Amino acid sequence: MSYPVSAFIGLRYAKASKSTHFIAFINLFSVVGIALGMLALITVSSVMNGFELQLKTRMLGITPHIVVDTLKQDDTLRVDYSSHELVAFSSAFSESEGIVQSRRGIQGVLIHGIDPEFMQNSSVLADNMVYGTLSDLQAGQYNVVIGRALATQLSIRPGDQLRLISAGASSYSPFGRMPSQRLFNVVGIFDLASQMDDKVAYVHIHDSAKLLRKKAEDVSQTRLFLHDAFQYQQVEADIDLPTTNWRARQGPLFDAVKMEKNMMSLMLLLIIAVAAFNIISALVMIVTEKQGDIAILRTQGMNGRQILSIFLINGLYNGVKGTVIGLIGGLLVVWQLNNLLQLLNVPVAIGDGQGLPVDVQWPQIASLVMLSIGLCFAATLYPAYRALRVRPAEALKYE
Structure with a gap:
């Protein structure tokens, strides 16, 4: 029953109170950053997959x-x-x-x-x-x-x-x-x-x-x-x-497409990494603000693993929320990509007059989701470790 208590407290901390507007802003900024990064990563990866599939079908269809x-x-x-x-x-x-x-x-x-x-x-x-x-x-x-x-x-x-x-x-x-x-x-x-x-x-x-x-x-x-x-x-x-x-003729072209796809994914992944750093900033401020609460919880018998769980859950809450929002938004954008571009009057017809090719690869989407959550989890480790080092006697001596 100890873990649900840690989860309850961690989620309460994640939803910052009205007295901590700056922390709430940092949390919101990190969620938006992760969501936008995930949305862009899914969209660009799916379009690049579509181009690669089209290239394989058409070029290797006659070569x-x-x-x-x-x-x-x-x-x-x-x-x-x-x-x-x-x-x-x-x-x-x-x-x-x-x-x-x-x-x-x-x-x-x-x-x-x-x-x-x-x-x-x-x-x-x-x-x-x-x-x-x-x-x-x-x-x-x-x-x-x-x-x-x-x-x-x-x-x-x-x-x-x-x-x-x-x-x-x-x-x-x-x-x-x-x-x-x-x-x-x-x-x-x-x-x-x-x-x-x-x-x-x-x-x-x-x-x-x-x-x-x-x-x-x-x-x-x-x-x-x-x-x-x-x-x-x-x-x-x-x-x-x-x-x-066929590699002797078309190999360099496929290698160039693959390298471009990997480099673009890496650059977009940096957006998620930057947003994950905001999780570190928000958690460090929460740990500093909640030192008294941490000390009281320790004196009430909560062990280090439970304290660690509180702030891991706190950070992962924003990371998972941003990832899920970005995942849903990315899939919706990919699904209606050509319609959206037509609505915005963006000329995207290529070759035979069709729109941008899109190929959603679910194993790739799953790996992107896990990578995003993994980055967010890594961002929570340092603040959680700082919370673990709070000493009740020092935190409560002026209370």
Whole structure:
């Protein structure tokens, strides 16, 4: 029954009386600071999670997770990599550098030769076609699918023709050595709202081989898409051929996003830390003011552990209150974030015209709550220790 007494007294002290307006202000300031810090931390973390998820979905949806160098592999030894438990699907693939030329300009691109049968049923690219389908890429018809950003930049519309110039093949002509080039028909446009939209052109793998003046089997590699792109090391360990993975191309971008997310979370966490210091200030003043009460409680038989509990509960009351308010406020803001930004007339449309992406990760929210409460608990230790050192004889000698 001793703990409820400590809790009762601690909560009474937390609700400062009218005669201690300054302490009440410090308590209020600490609660507001913790709540605002928690609200900002949840909001920013959820938005950064949304950007990271969108980046993974869109960038890794078209970037091969693993490319297996099968150019020199014997046909009799070719392996069906799609049978691997971590591989979602595999397909023949070729890649070369080139230039897209239209009447309005030119742009350097990567020319990807693909098998549309596999890509049509198993890729993010097929789900984000705004015009046409990947099945329109028929061998021998010299069709091409490009991104909306590239189409806008070069003023290209579906049905137009563009010239693909390969940097990896050339032929001799009366004017000297000329790069291999051919006119292609634009039969599809995709929109992933990513940086790849103006850097990649998709053609049938057989048309890509003809552009490179080679046979299809001489230019094709095997690209693997995994169920989880971050398990690429386990798959590479099971492959005996040279491989490259998505980290070689997109790794620095993901590392930059992760570092930005961590640094932003650290800066916002400092808001909670500063608010926790206000708990120290308020508790130290309460301990100084309540020395007589502490001395009386000690003379009535209350032990040190109970005195310690009083001020731990006192400090945690404000910390938990601020954390809970910030948690509820943060979740509400995240839930209605885009509506709030529209109400405030803040332009937030990105890429495909959608609002800010949001991804609430409950384990992360739980860790933020525990971290906030942990900081508040740490802030109560020093004032509680000072209360423990109050000597009844000295505190009551002038009473």
